[in-house]
Amino acid sequence: MTFTEKIKHPQFWPLTFKVALTFFGILIIISLLFNSFSALIRFDFSKVAEENFTDGKWLNFFGIKLLVSLVYAIWTTSRNIK
DSSP states (O other), X not given: OOHHHHHTSTTHXXXXXXXXXXXXXXXXXXXXXXXXXXXXXXXXXXXXXXXXTTTTHHHHHHHHHHHXXXXXXXXXXXXXXX
C-alpha cells in the first residue's frame, strides 16, 4: 500500500493525532527537565517560565516540538497501517 493510499485510510488521521499528542507531551516534559531541572526541583516556576517561555521563546519551544511530533506521528502511523 502506498503512502497516499494510507493517508486515505479512515483511521490514519485519528491515529496520527493520538501518537502526535502523546509524543508532544513526552517531548515537553523531557525538554523542561533538560532545560530547567534545578528550577523545577526548587519549584521555581517563574524561573522556568523565564528560561523557556518569555519574550517569544515559547514559539520556538512549542513550535519545534509540535513539528517533530507531527512528522514522527505521520511516519509511525504510515508504517503501522496495513
